[in-house]
Amino acid sequence: EIVMTQSPATLSVSPGERATLSCRASQSVTSNLAWYQQKPGQAPRLLIYDASTRATGIPARFSGSGSGTEFTLTISSLQSEDFAVYYCQQYNNWPSFGPGTKVDIK
Amino acid sequence: EVQLLESGGGLVQPRGSLRLSCAASGFTFSTYAMIWVRQAPGKGLEWVSGISGSGGRTYYADSVKGRFTISRDNSKNTLYLQMNSLRVEDTAVYYCAKDTALVTAWYFDLWGRGTLVTVSS
Numbered sequence: 264e265i266v267m268t269q270s271p272a273t274l275s276v277s278p279g280e281r282a283t284l285s286c287r288a289s290q291s292v293t294s295n296l297a298w299y300q301q302k303p304g305q306a307p308r309l310l311i312y313d314a315s316t317r318a319t320g321i322p323a324r325f326s327g328s329g330s331g332t333e334f335t336l337t338i339s340s341l342q343s344e345d346f347a348v349y350y351c352q353q354y355n356n357w358p359s360f361g362p363g364t365k366v367d368i369k
Numbered sequence: 370e371v372q373l374l375e376s377g378g379g380l381v382q383p384r385g386s387l388r389l390s391c392a393a394s395g396f397t398f399s400t401y402a403m404i405w406v407r408q409a410p411g412k413g414l415e416w417v418s419g420i421s422g423s424g425g426r427t428y429y430a431d432s433v434k435g436r437f438t439i440s441r442d443n444s445k446n447t448l449y450l451q452m453n454s455l456r457v458e459d460t461a462v463y464y465c466a467k468d469t470a471l472v473t474a475w476y477f478d479l480w481g482r483g484t485l486v487t488v489s490s
Contacts, residue, residue, distance in 0.1 A: 295475075297476040297477075299414075305482070306464055306466075306480035306481060306482050306483060307414065307464070307466075307477075307480050308480070309476065309477060309478045312469070312476045312478075318478060319478070350413065350414055352414070352476065354474065354475035354476050357416065357428075357430070357475075358404075358416045358475045358476075359416065360413055360414040360415065360416070361413070362413045363413050
């Protein structure tokens with residue numbers, strides 16, 4: 264089983280600032296990594312797949328990078344609607360999710 | 370409108386059974402694999418089960434293997450999850466989600482709003 268970890272657990276950011284979220288896999292997942300956003304009471308929303316490809320309709324301020332075991336989701340200028348929990352998920356093997364990073368207002 | 374709508378959740382006693390349904394609309398259901406993912410209260414996401422577009426291939430997490438059965442009826446655009454021998458630790462919101470491929474790409478671009486399953490005596 265591939266174990267995913269995310270850091271930090273909580274990230275406090277002011278609107279307009281840049282947010283950088285990290286995700287690590289216990290073994291290489293090549294580029295088979297996705298990022299999701301989840302707001303309270305809502306279903307997850309696909310943001311990024313294949314480590315760096317934005318899903319349909321996702322704003323350009325969201326970008327993903329990395330390969331192997333280290334990945335990053337960057338939100339270039341946080342908007343009010345971006346405060347949420349973000350999960351990474353690998354799909355190189357049976358799918359597994361990270362524990363999430365909560366992005367809240369500083 | 371492209372959407373997934375889960376139903377069938379509720380309160381069930383340990384060792385009981387429940388059947389979840391997920392009605393799909395707005396896309397060609399039979400051409401995509403589908404999955405179930407659950408989220409225990411205050412916890413993260415856990416993949417539960419997946420099924421190919423034709424229904425010919427099914428996949429299960431070790432935590433539910435032998436107890437849960439995934440199926441689909443492409444004529445009704447509906448996905449199912451039959452859950453037997455339920456345990457307290459199965460308590461969660463269960464989401465159905467659409468894969469991006471006919472068999473499985475294993476990332477998911479459309480999710481339902483979820484249905485809550487509570488296993489308690």
